[in-house]
Amino acid sequence: MEDHAVWTVEESRAHDKTAQEMGVNLLSLMETAGARAAYYLLPELKGPGLIIAGKGHNGGDALVMARHVARYRDVQLLLPLGVPKFPGAEELLKVLQNYGAKIVAQDHMERAWNQVSWIVDGLFGTGFHGTVEDGFITQLWKRLSQTENVVYALDILSGIDANSGSYMLEPVYAHKTLTFGAAKWGHFGYPGSRFSGQLVILDIGLPDLGPSSGQWIDPSWAKAHIPPRDFYAHKYRRGRVAVIGGSASMPGAPVLAGLAALKTGAGLVELFVPSGIVHRVQAPTPLLVRGVGEGGNLVLRGEDIEALKRADVVIIGPGLGTGVSPALLETVITLGKPLVIDADALALLKEIAAGPLPEGTVLTPHSGEMARLLGITSDAVDAFRYQSVKQAVDRYRVCVVLKGPYSLVASERIFVNTANTPALATAGSGDVLSGVIAALLAGRYPKDVTEMTAFATYLHGWAGIHAERDQGPSVIATDIIAALGQAWNSIVCEEHPPMLPEHF
Template sequence: MRVAYSVETVRAAERALMARVPEGALMQRAAAGLAAACANALGTGGGVYAARVVVLTGSGDNGGDALYAGARLARRGAGVTAVLLAPQKAHRGGLAALRAAGGRAVTPEDVDAVALVHRADLVLDGIVGIGGKGGLRPGAVPLAEAARASRAVVVAVDLPSGVDADTGEVRGAAVRADMTVTFGTYKPGLLVDPAAEHAGALRLVDIGLGPDLDGTPPALEALQHADVAALLPVPDAESDKYRRGVVGVVAGSERYPGAAVLAVAGALRAGAGAVRYVGPGAQAVLARFPETLVSAGPPHKAGRVQAWVVGPGLGDGPEARRAVDDVLASDVPVLVDADGLRLLDRDVVRSRTAGTVLTPHAGEAAALLGVAREEVEAARLDHVRRLAGAFGATALLKGSTTLVASPEPGVPVRVNPTGTSWLATAGSGDVLSGITGSLLAAGLAPRDAASVGAYLHGLSARVAAGPVGAPVAAHDVAAALPGAWRDIRS
């Protein structure tokens, strides 16, 4: 499991650790890891010797880390120039170390710092770290823009400056890095868009915080292969199709029969022993998947299921509404997606005794919360938590960096590490609904079903798109599920 802790938790752990180690030790550990990562990045170009390194230096310890790392690179022969954005407040020890190693420090008033950045091989962003508030100050903006436009490798120190470490929000100008070297633990903002998109590749440097973080719940967690492998429902010798779980799918309409086919496609390959389909798309479903058990009539007459999926392509007529009410009245877990989200009654969801999983994209989440779509996209972590709290349900917010929040406060949000923007294709959400519903039917808890569902879905899309990347259709994602499943279990 990859975990991210809030700034408050990081600060407390750092205080505890600092009390036990010599003064400055943590910063040296950070700087050593940072310099090694920079040397590595330069190694793929011309190497450290004679490389032109510019250190964008702010007023806090983030600048201190960057200056000490700059000193280490200077000792290995790099030409290092620190651009001091707040000359009076630049970290004294770091500055002295840089000068002693043969580096120099300038201010944007003395020199054309933008031109320096344009000529650099490597730019270290030590403007601001976990102490940052808001976007970049105006003085730093042209330098951040120049770094992005230049050929230099841009390495952010701890965080790309200007992004919010706790929320993943970017409320102003921010550095865009090729790589972020972060210290002690990941911060939530490094894993959640839009901030995550600014971070580039992530490197974690161990500074010894582990023991002081243990025992505090992280703010965010990301499953990895081993975690998912442990959760996947695998049949044993005693299994039969009913014990593996039966998932009911209420999806599709005369107008959108394809949504039914895609939801069933996901459900069939995600662990349940059987799939029941209820709705007007039965013919289309059977033509493609003869193994589906289809029935007409209301869902509660379809036979026993261990979980329902309701919503994809359902339309919003009276029958669709009745189907949503019918399913929500059941005593088994229910996943509500797409049109179902427009038809559900919040109080009904809140009063359910079995689990409910809501799977909106940003637009649907915005409608459920009565806010603008842009607000949800700008503050995904905040809104997924609000959604789960408001509906007393597990909320899976789709999009780049899909998030899963539980209704109980204090439970870490899960962020999905798989996925690809090739998934932004019509119908791929229907496949996700089927997968996640199938996992619910197989007995996974709502939070596990939603996060494992997103993981499988994202991995399947990567498998389907291939290592170089190519357009995939939603049915390709469903077809790639067995390959993703095998990859996780191998």
């Protein structure tokens, strides 16, 4: 089975069903899951605790866990939805009581709360969707949101939709989430990822059903995808990148993209900016700058097009601004070069006639830009990020990066970037990412576009982590570029980024 898989709810159920068809009954699956959770957590469970069990399979995992933990700790069990309904539940309840676990009545909940130092949520699990109308559950979750006790979740924090990450209850911040078999899309969605804490993936012996719908990026995967370096390569073989962008209000954006491309390894980078702002483009010596058009209009002339034809990859969009004719993007598309379409160029993409984009093209929208591409709201994108990026791939038939915490990189398969930091939420960070992607795609070596783009988001994320280590909360885009060398070293050394999912 894949070590770094991400599953939908349907994929998770398929693995459970196949295991049962192969002769592993439901109670055996629960026994394995509950025992694995118990023996992972026992070293860090200090003092007495409370386990909340629902009436479904997640509740069954919680019952088994309670029995194992009760051998070593004082355990109280709360059944807010009543006795679980699956076959064998009553026997599990009898056994765990024989091992010393105590069942708490609902009207004694507050007293139990004051007697424990940790709490395990095993209420709903991955089957939850929609809203909660039970008054006691609402009261329970409000109380849980106020606790100072350490909270752990089994499979997924109750109230989080396992496919989307949407969350409908009072905010509860789990210290860790112990999930079974593989990560779920809800662990990386909004706002579910905010409440999940450290994700721990427990192997419970489920069968291998082949490739999953996605995978999260692991340090070993990233190291294995470091591009080869040719000792005899010259600057053109390392790749030539063109950047089309810039405007009176954003003259620095193409510079950020160009510098990031050079720092990532591109051999030569040329900026194509409106001629009216060339004097304001503060490009350092390694960058070539070409003024395009007249009077601030970005209109490509014959010599500009010939220069673009020499590029291996063209970035279009950083700082482009509004008011640019969609004909600019149409012209660039006809060159047949791999494109990185970012920022304001994504708005142009929505306006041009539908047609195939050049092979190797990458779109890099954030939630707002994705919303405009799909004709929905940014809230809808954030509520269904996995589904939104799939829809964009289906529509444009190229690789799509949906930026944000846990950026998604998608084509036939979806990668989750696990190198994350809020320091990347700064002006120009997206321009830097465009440059990183373009540089990695421009190198003249065999590559898979989606895998290399996923690697680029991981490298960019690591640069943000190092920039934050150096600058604290004062990170700006140039700090991210400056930290790219440290980011490469972290990948070579297989360093673990903060909050990387853990295996047990």
